[in-house]
Amino acid sequence: xxxxxxxxxxxxxxxxxxxxxxxxxxxxxxxxxxxxxxxxxxxxxxxxxxxxxxxxxxxxxxxxxxxxxxxxxxxxxxxxxxxxxxxxxxxxxxxxxxxxxxxxxxxxxxxxxxxxxxxxxxxxxxxxxxxxxxxxxxxxxxxxxxxxxxxxxxxxxxxxxxxxxxxxxxxxxxxxxxxxxxxxxxxxxxxxxxxxxxxxxxxxxxxxxx
Amino acid sequence: xxxxxxxxxxxxxxxxxxxxxxxxxxxxxxxxxxxxxxxxxxxxxxxxxxxxxxxxxxxxxxxxxxxxxxxxxxxxxxxxxxxxxxxxxxxxxxxxxxxxxxxxxxxxxxxxxxxxxxxxxxxxxxxxxxxxxxxxxxxxxxxxxxxxxxxxxxxxxxxxxxxxxxxxxxxxxxxxxxxxxxxxxxxxxxxxxxxxxxxxxxxxxxxxxx
DNA sequence: TCCTGTAAGTGAATACCATTAACTTAATGA
DNA sequence: TCATTAAGTTAATGGTATTCACTTACAGGA
Numbered sequence: 079x080x081x082x083x084x085x086x087x088x089x090x091x092x093x094x095x096x097x098x099x100x101x102x103x104x105x106x107x108x109x110x111x112x113x114x115x116x117x118x119x120x121x122x123x124x125x126x127x128x129x130x131x132x133x134x135x136x137x138x139x140x141x142x143x144x145x146x147x148x149x150x151x152x153x154x155x156x157x158x159x160x161x162x163x164x165x166x167x168x169x170x171x172x173x174x175x176x177x178x179x180x181x182x183x184x185x186x187x188x189x190x191x192x193x194x195x196x197x198x199x200x201x202x203x204x205x206x207x208x209x210x211x212x213x214x215x216x217x218x219x220x221x222x223x224x225x226x227x228x229x230x231x232x233x234x235x236x237x238x239x240x241x242x243x244x245x246x247x248x249x250x251x252x253x254x255x256x257x258x259x260x261x262x263x264x265x266x267x268x269x270x271x272x273x274x275x276x277x278x279x280x281x282x283x284x285x286x287x288x
Numbered sequence: 289x290x291x292x293x294x295x296x297x298x299x300x301x302x303x304x305x306x307x308x309x310x311x312x313x314x315x316x317x318x319x320x321x322x323x324x325x326x327x328x329x330x331x332x333x334x335x336x337x338x339x340x341x342x343x344x345x346x347x348x349x350x351x352x353x354x355x356x357x358x359x360x361x362x363x364x365x366x367x368x369x370x371x372x373x374x375x376x377x378x379x380x381x382x383x384x385x386x387x388x389x390x391x392x393x394x395x396x397x398x399x400x401x402x403x404x405x406x407x408x409x410x411x412x413x414x415x416x417x418x419x420x421x422x423x424x425x426x427x428x429x430x431x432x433x434x435x436x437x438x439x440x441x442x443x444x445x446x447x448x449x450x451x452x453x454x455x456x457x458x459x460x461x462x463x464x465x466x467x468x469x470x471x472x473x474x475x476x477x478x479x480x481x482x483x484x485x486x487x488x489x490x491x492x493x494x495x496x497x498x
Numbered sequence: 499t500c501c502t503g504t505a506a507g508t509g510a511a512t513a514c515c516a517t518t519a520a521c522t523t524a525a526t527g528a
Numbered sequence: 529t530c531a532t533t534a535a536g537t538t539a540a541t542g543g544t545a546t547t548c549a550c551t552t553a554c555a556g557g558a
Binding site for chain 2: 211243283285
């Protein structure tokens, strides 16, 4: 069997991303081989190379897909939120850290691992101008939230870009440390400590109210 | 040549950590093979396995060594600092992020990569009770600094453990995002943005002064 | 309808690594 | 002196990403 007929073709490109996502999320990227993915898709490993130049590229595709899903999820959640800017910021932060700790392998792939980042750099170096990092939009969401807070009298006088990046740093940092068990995790569960970091940050924000 | 005589022996264990550290710091862990390290040391790759059960263990040794150097560095810097607790916290944060951005590959190895963390877990799982994470001491340093700030009237009413973890989250998060170019890095240099995150955090702390 | 060039796979190499095996010689100590 | 152990070596082994050479299906024109 060398080439399947039209009626028994499978959409390798799409299915590869789906399968890789599932396997990566289950086991982490290092524990998944191209053969594993191919087996899941229903083809041999070399077939994947017709659609992705290497494993890193497949990693990046899963990474991008993860962001699209995250944003869809956030957009849906945002619509049901109230209109209190402070509370929105707080719930957004808590949602972020919960998402991360509930999907640690996906979070690693999207925010921590070097592979997708390197691949993106390679694309840019190759003159691929449209190689945009879909992850950058996280920051814009956050900035909107910060601006709303400032309109409500919080964080007066702070540069909103700097504030947004700082807030993102807290949530990302807390999650990253938790995933490596860096912190006072001997006794308490990671979820609690990470949530507490968000609450601590919000307590500081609260004291900036005029 | 099968085994060197006593007078032409080399201290493989020590030199392996040194060489590995240098190579890892130069190229990043993935780009360094056991052969590269052995070549640097002056032996063959399998000889390394007499002293380290696998590459991960060697990684962990370099990781631990990095922390020892970081703490020595911090202790030296601390001695020259003034007695203003707020300023100490600020300068400590700035020193941390500068260290990270000046030694990105070392920082990756110490705080971001999964390898050393997994190795530590393996040790613990094997009942190795003294497998203590030397990285945990970072947090204690920070807590001391936070407590001093509270004595000076800042951060009143906040749990010092939570505050310390939150502060660490900011600096680690900012550095981690910067290393993946996540943030408004199109125009501005990473150093500036990361430092700005520290300053933003400190601005929030300043407003808690009674 | 037949022919030809291209597309989409396949199985068999290749190359690189971490790690293990089998073996050789130096040191040690009775 | 000699047996045992220690410290290396070279030569496998096994796994994995990636490339190669080849086969067959399809699409489009003669």
